[in-house]
Amino acid sequence: MNASKTSENQPEKGSDDAKIPRRKEAQxxxxxxxxxxxxxxxxxxxxxxxxxxxxxxxAKD
Structure with a gap:
């Protein structure tokens, strides 16, 4: 397995997908x-x- 690739469950850092929750889990x-x-x-x-x-x-600035 290539270490530079992220898994499907973990979006790349800085990507727009990181801001979108994958699914709503029971809280x-x-x-x-x-x-x-x-x-x-x-x-x-x-x-x-x-x-x-x-x-x-x-005002001090």
Whole structure:
């Protein structure tokens, strides 16, 4: 077997296939809860104090 080739289950690094899941496997219930928690945190707005801090840092440049 040639070591430079990747198997069908493992796409080459940097390829677009690496971003696409091969198939949806059954996930434990806690994984669904963790995904929902992560999504809720990502969707939270940026606090004003953090925005102010970023503005101050940008002004120094």
């Amino acid at each position: 434990p219930e806690w994984a669904n809860g963790l995904r929902k928690l992560y999504d809720s945190v990502v969707e939270e707005p940026l606090p004003d104090t953090f925005k102010d801090l970023l503005s101050q840092l940008d």
